[in-house]
Amino acid sequence: MYLKSQANSIKNMLKIENLKASVDDKSILKGLNLQVNAGEVHAIMGPNGAGKSTLANIIAGKEEYEVNQGTIELNGEDISELAPEERAHIGVFLSFQYPVEIPGVSVTNFIKTAINENRKAKGLEEMPAKNMLKMIREKSELLEIDRKFLSRSLNEGFSGGEKKRNEIFQMAMLEPKLAILDETDSGLDIDALRIVANGVNKLKSKDNAVIVITHYQRLLDYIVPDFVHVLHDGKIVKTGDASLALELEAKGYDWIKEEVIS
Amino acid sequence: MDLKEKIVSSYVAFEDGVNINSDIHEIRTDAFQQFEKLGFPSKKLEAWKYTSLNAILKEDYSIFPDNEKSINLADVKQYFIHDIDTYKVIFIDGKYSSFLSETTHDSIDVCLMSSALTKAKYKPIIENYFNKIAKQDNLTSLNTAFSKEGAYIHIPKNTEVEKPIQIINFTTGTEAATMLQPRNLIVVEQNAHVQIIERHQSLTENAVFTNVVTEIYADRHSTVDVYKIQNDHISASLVDNTFIEQQSESIVSVHTFSFGGNITRNNLNFYQRGEHIDSILKGITIIEGKQHVDHHTLVHHIEPNCESHQDYKGIFDERSTGVFNGKVIVEKEAQKTNAYQKNNNILVSDKSTINAKPQLEIFADDVKCSHGCTIGQLDEEALFYMQQRGIGIKEARALLMYAFANTVLESVKIPEVKDRITKLIANKLNVNIGFNI
Numbered sequence: 001m002y003l004k005s006q007a008n009s010i011k012n013m014l015k016i017e018n019l020k021a022s023v024d025d026k027s028i029l030k031g032l033n034l035q036v037n038a039g040e041v042h043a044i045m046g047p048n049g050a051g052k053s054t055l056a057n058i059i060a061g062k063e064e065y066e067v068n069q070g071t072i073e074l075n076g077e078d079i080s081e082l083a084p085e086e087r088a089h090i091g092v093f094l095s096f097q098y099p100v101e102i103p104g105v106s107v108t109n110f111i112k113t114a115i116n117e118n119r120k121a122k123g124l125e126e127m128p129a130k131n132m133l134k135m136i137r138e139k140s141e142l143l144e145i146d147r148k149f150l151s152r153s154l155n156e157g158f159s160g161g162e163k164k165r166n167e168i169f170q171m172a173m174l175e176p177k178l179a180i181l182d183e184t185d186s187g188l189d190i191d192a193l194r195i196v197a198n199g200v201n202k203l204k205s206k207d208n209a210v211i212v213i214t215h216y217q218r219l220l221d222y223i224v225p226d227f228v229h230v231l232h233d234g235k236i237v238k239t240g241d242a243s244l245a246l247e248l249e250a251k252g253y254d255w256i257k258e259e260v261i262s
Numbered sequence: 263m264d265l266k267e268k269i270v271s272s273y274v275a276f277e278d279g280v281n282i283n284s285d286i287h288e289i290r291t292d293a294f295q296q297f298e299k300l301g302f303p304s305k306k307l308e309a310w311k312y313t314s315l316n317a318i319l320k321e322d323y324s325i326f327p328d329n330e331k332s333i334n335l336a337d338v339k340q341y342f343i344h345d346i347d348t349y350k351v352i353f354i355d356g357k358y359s360s361f362l363s364e365t366t367h368d369s370i371d372v373c374l375m376s377s378a379l380t381k382a383k384y385k386p387i388i389e390n391y392f393n394k395i396a397k398q399d400n401l402t403s404l405n406t407a408f409s410k411e412g413a414y415i416h417i418p419k420n421t422e423v424e425k426p427i428q429i430i431n432f433t434t435g436t437e438a439a440t441m442l443q444p445r446n447l448i449v450v451e452q453n454a455h456v457q458i459i460e461r462h463q464s465l466t467e468n469a470v471f472t473n474v475v476t477e478i479y480a481d482r483h484s485t486v487d488v489y490k491i492q493n494d495h496i497s498a499s500l501v502d503n504t505f506i507e508q509q510s511e512s513i514v515s516v517h518t519f520s521f522g523g524n525i526t527r528n529n530l531n532f533y534q535r536g537e538h539i540d541s542i543l544k545g546i547t548i549i550e551g552k553q554h555v556d557h558h559t560l561v562h563h564i565e566p567n568c569e570s571h572q573d574y575k576g577i578f579d580e581r582s583t584g585v586f587n588g589k590v591i592v593e594k595e596a597q598k599t600n601a602y603q604k605n606n607n608i609l610v611s612d613k614s615t616i617n618a619k620p621q622l623e624i625f626a627d628d629v630k631c632s633h634g635c636t637i638g639q640l641d642e643e644a645l646f647y648m649q650q651r652g653i654g655i656k657e658a659r660a661l662l663m664y665a666f667a668n669t670v671l672e673s674v675k676i677p678e679v680k681d682r683i684t685k686l687i688a689n690k691l692n693v694n695i696g697f698n699i
Contacts, residue, residue, distance in 0.1 A: 060646075060650050061649075061650075062646055063646075083649065083655065084646060084649035084650050085649040085650075085652050085653060085654050085655065085658075087650075088649070088650055088651060088652035089652055092650075093650075094650050096647065096650075099647070100641070100643050100644045100647040101644075102644055102647070102648075102662070102665060103665060104664075104665030104666065104668040104669065105661060105665045110648075110651075111651075113653060113657070113661065114648075114651040114652050114653055115652075117651075117652045117653045117654060117657060118652040121652065121654075170651060174651065174652070
């Protein structure tokens with residue numbers, strides 16, 4: 001056991017090699033490489049249309065994207081043929097840029113169903129109602145979520161900020177290995193941003209990893225990345241530490257494009 | 263011999279078993295003549311444009327199943343709402359089963375139509391109410407011509423009936439094909455309240471064609487809640503003709519849950535004969551294969567200041583077909599009517615069909631009438647969202663469909679019925695997840 005966990009910790013948690021992907025025959029990712037280790041926070045920045053959301057959706061397994069070439073490995077296992085729910089079962093979580101409204105299903109019952117479906121996939125019994133309640137209580141406090149909110153239909157009539165906070169609440173409940181936050185900062189005011197970032201930071205551990213996709217440096221003041229990658233035209237064209245984000249904030253993306261061309 | 267001919271030529275045999283020198287038999291023979299003239303409805307009739315009975319009329323039905331057959335409670339318990347105390351009026355192959363029933367004459371009458379039609383003490387009610395609102399159309403006439411047995415329920419004024427009443431018609435399949443004509447009469451007097459659960463259930467895969475007529479009278483300030491559970495074998499077809507007359511300040515709700523059966527046709531008719539009446543019509547249809555469910559509703563607003571609420575949800579998979587025809591008539595005198603109609607459908611497969619037709623005939627000028635009809639598919643984005651959270655595609659689809667139908671369940675007042683319907687939905691959608699949404 002000891003040897004196995006040690007071996008795992010040495011390996012990359014997520015390893016993407018030469019990923020080429022398209023949607024409706026339009027090529028979007030053009031040979032992307034990315035390695036994320038357990039315990040790390042990676043930020044992916046880049047201009048509109050660079051392929052950031054595509055990357056997030058492909059890791060999560062959205063069907064409309066076609067992987068033409070390359071591999072996506074999670075803990076050494078190729079996940080590119082797995083269904084979205086199977087990827088979720090092994091610990092992939094995507095915080096949606098635009099969370100979907102599901103009328104008729106309450107937040108509480110949705111998360112209960114999700115947790116128990118994940119447990120079922122692992123061969124575990126359903127979580128006892130008492131434990132579930134306790135967990136919901138703790139995690140909703142962590143994200144300063146009003147209890148009444150939990151009995152409302154999922155995302156229906158939620159403000160942009162409420163939707164994003166609800167995403168992170170679900171992440172807190174599901175305790176994923178790899179969390180991808182797709183523009184979680186958009187639509188958040190500064191207080192909500194602080195709460196969400198605080199929630200993410202509290203969930204961080206040496207066993208999990210976070211990929212933060214964002215346009216702006218703002219969120220990275222709160223969730224400090226170990227690595228910052230710049231995605232441009234379907235490839236990662238530059239990688240640096242947190243200071244790269246500040247540089248991008250000050251100078252924009254044009255200099256990167258020029259650097260790529262030259 | 264086609265079915266109509268067979269029915270017509272067996273009428274004399276039917277007469278052997280009833281008193282032909284009675285007022286009731288006058289009503290029967292008038293109806294017999296009417297059926298003989300009209301025959302079975304064909305697709306040429308506007309009201310039957312999308313529902314053809316041809317396939318089921320080909321069967322060689324036994325018209326009066328004669329064998330008394332007993333069944334064990336253990337074998338049929340699952341078809342009862344058995345976790346609460348109820349009155350029960352149970353028929354096996356059209357014959358009353360005293361063993362399975364629990365009737366009463368203690369301040370209310372929950373008993374048999376065969377008694378009500380023949381015994382003197384019921385005569386005043388029968389004279390006033392029997393066959394007064396049932397239409398004189400093909401299938402209702404056919405039922406009236408053979409009316410002999412069914413449930414008879416009379417709730418005197420100011421009576422709150424504590425226990426719901428279950429009416430169940432079982433068919434045992436001792437005959438290769440069975441045709442049934444159950445006839446129910448429910449009279450609810452002023453200020454009374456009653457809840458009815460109705461079910462038709464065959465116990466084998468042999469063909470069954472049930473043509474049931476139910477008349478309901480809701481007097482002033484009464485409340486009547488009816489739950490129709492239609493989850494029969496695929497070999498069983500049902501035409502349910504229900505006629506409801508309401509007096510002032512009464513509230514009548516009918517929930518129809520259609521999951522099973524071959525061809526199911528619901529003719530649900532409300533006549534509002536007073537003011538401040540509320541009529542509630544709700545339905546969930548979930549079908550697959552070649553199943554067919556047709557909801558024909560009519561709400562006739564005759565007097566002012568009344569309301570009607572219709573909410574029908576349908577989910578159609580494979581080659582199944584659905585019909586929703588919702589007719590609302592608002593008479594000139596019926597000012598301040600508030601009539602609301604909603605019909606939402608999901609076509610799960612590209613081979614499934616829904617024919618939806620709202621029909622509003624409004625002759626008053628100060629009314630609120632709305633209708634909305636949607637036909638769509640399951641939301642792919644929502645499915646991906648749920649899968650991303652670890653919910654399998656099958657469960658995700660089921661959860662979305664359940665959530666879609668859920669608004670109709672909210673108004674079910676008996677928790678055990680709601681629970682049962684929820685389980686039937688989970689079963690129908692072939693999933694096992696906690697649906698306590």
